[in-house]
Amino acid sequence: MCRRAESTHRTADTAQDFEAPYGASRAGVPFGPPEGPSERRARGTALPRSAGRASFAFPAPPMEGPAERPPAYGALLISGRWALRRPPCPEGEATRPSRRGRATGVPEERTTVARTEAPGSAGAPDQPDAESPPGTAGAHVAGAGPLGGGAGEPGPSPQHVPHPRVAAADADINGTVGAVLGALLAERLREAWHTDPVSGRDIAERVARFTCLGGRRLRPALLWWALRACALPDGDRARAALRVGAAVELLQTCALVHDDVMDSSRLRRGRPALHVSLAVQYGASSTDPFPGAAAVLAGDLALAWAEDTLAETELPDPVRRRVRAVWRLMRAEMVAGQYLDLHGQVTADRSALLALRTARLKSAQYSASRPLELGAVLAGADPGLTRRLAEAGAPAGLAFQLRDDLLGVFGDPSRTGKPAGDDIREGKPTLLVALAHARAGARGRLADVAVLDAALGDPALSAEGLDAVREILESTGARAAVEERIDRLAARALARLDTLALDAAAGERLRGLLRLVAGTPRPGPHHPDREAGHADTARPH
Secondary structure, rough: OOOOOOOOOOOOOOOOOHHHOOOOOOOOOOOOOOOOOOHHHHHHOOOOOOOOOOOOOOOOOOOOOOOOOOOOOEEEEEEEOOOEOOOOOOOOOOOOEEOOOOOOOHHHHOOOOOOOOOOOOOOOOOOOOOOOOOOOOOOOOOOOOOOOOOOOOOOOOOOOOOOHHHHHHHHHHHHHHHHHHHHHHHHHHHHHHOOHHHHHHHHHHHHHHHHHHOOHHHHHHHHHHHHHEEOOOOOOHHHHHHHHHHHHHHHHHHHHHHHHHOOOOOOEEEEEHHHHHHHHHHHHOOOOOHHHHHHHHHHHHHHHHHHHHHHHOOOOHHHHHHHHHHHHHHHHHHHHHHHHHHHHHOOOOOOOHHHHHHHHHHHHHHHHHOOOOOOHHHHOOOHHHHHHHHHHHHHHHHHHHHHHHHHHOOOHHHHHOOOHHHHHOOOOOOHHHHHHHHHHOOOOOOOHHHHHHHOOOOOOOOHHHHHHHHHHHHHHOOHHHHHHHHHHHHHHHHHHHHHOOOOOOHHHHHHHHHHHHHHOOOOOEEEEEEEOOOOOOOOOO
16 A cells, blocks of 8 residues: 555655665665754755765755745755766865856866755856956857867967867766756756645656766767867857757656656666656555656656756757757657557567667667757758768667667666666567567577567566577577677768768767767777766666
């Protein structure tokens, strides 16, 4: 029985309340002994730092008396590898921007997003700088425009020195987007808690946490380096691009939360899926609709936040119209691809044609082509270059999904964060399965066809049954064929990219990112793991 009645109005008296739904044990979480609302108010709800963790805590809401302003219920600390891919700031080091807009003792991209700093306040990481650092005033370009110069040419003139915000994103796009997300989500959390503390705690806080923990943030990285490959933006255009990248990450949160509900997945990124954490919190049974329904609302909230972020981003009208057009296509393709995924399961369609169309809509466009297109549009690139850049991303995006299909069957759960075999148990229409099914039938291996037909869509498939499916995928050559196709797709993406007139340094970063998207990274001085945040090709969601 769901323990809703006793939990609905329970306030979070300790930060442990927010760790427990994600399976974090009390041991090793440096929050100290439990304390009540009065103790936490006394210490100002200060959050302890812990390496590699993103911590959320909320004081109890006021019980009486009107507030003069919306209370800052939320406290969001971004530190370590989850958000900024850096060690947390040393104790005692200032982490709040000064009144003049510069971080005091901490680089802007490492700034802790405190609960008292709203995105519109001075020094918030997604706002224009109040002034440039010494020696750079007036050095950046007045507006985004096509870049000249390439390898072997003289160094940048004073008119082509990057704005500090551009330099920060170039050095660490993952961390810079994380800082923008932190500021945005701190404000959204305040609004959510002001509206209702219960939904703020159960839904909004989970959405913020899920987004800030993040994956590899490949889509914002592709967007940024596409922008940089086409133009050197000024501070305002860079800020707009980072906000659009943050909106893309929130859209990804929506997609993944909903996907986990549709697939009944219990794990995401190595932790309990959002609907599972809600079920644990309220003691809901596997047949109770509450956790799934609440997770749908969480995904809807992430989508609303993504739309708000995009709508509130300041852009010239012609650029805004182009950005909105790409955004609409990306949303529609994502929904269509997800529906085809479900349709293939219910119809048991094993055709390679359906598998490829699903992969193109579900991942190829959304994971590579559209982020590249958004970056080019934000740079003010002409339609021809924008289209060709998006076409360069399409093969890499398709390879992305094919690699994901392989990892869904053969991957190591400790690296992918997802149980191996779920795609088989759900009967997903993948090229890997379609090839194995077609080849076994063409060779008269009817017993293998029967094994595949029985296993696909069987939620109770045993480990031995999964091993039998893996053996068929290997013996029919389906796995090798998919691996070969991934290599061809990656090579095609790079060949298309090489035909474009792009900035040399930014173009090389794009090459590395496309390799990583396709699952074929190559180590090197500009390997994009620094932006993407991982050193392997584990299931990239």
